[in-house]
Amino acid sequence: MDPLFVKTLRGNISFSLPPSFSLATFAGFADRSEEISPVKSVEAALKAPIASVRLSEQLSADSSVAIVIEDLTRKSPKRYLLQVLLSELTRIGIPGDRIKIVIALGTHRALSQSELE
DSSP states (O other), X not given: OOOEEEEETTEEEEEOOOTTXXXXXXXXXOOOSSOOOHHHHHHHHXXXXXXXXXXXXXXXXXXXXXXXXXXXXXXXXXXXXXXXXXXXXXXXXXXXXXXXXXXXXXXXXXXXXXXXX
């Protein structure tokens, strides 16, 4: 098995798995020198979804949509995901009052208004 690593801002952290472990992933491990844009990644995923049809083929202006995202304790590009996803839903013609965003808090405290913005 090729050496495994986690890429961080301070460089790569290498690690290995015990021989009895199997690694199953859909991710590529190629080291990339260029920055990967979360916006472009989400746009590409919406244009060419895996094993599904595009949102524009599943939804119409009459649809109601709920989007579930994790809270601030999880580091992810949720802001970019929401920007692109909301733009796509607007393009489809779904009005804002038919779109609900659910923040999955689990057992965490409720978010303040400033954290929601």
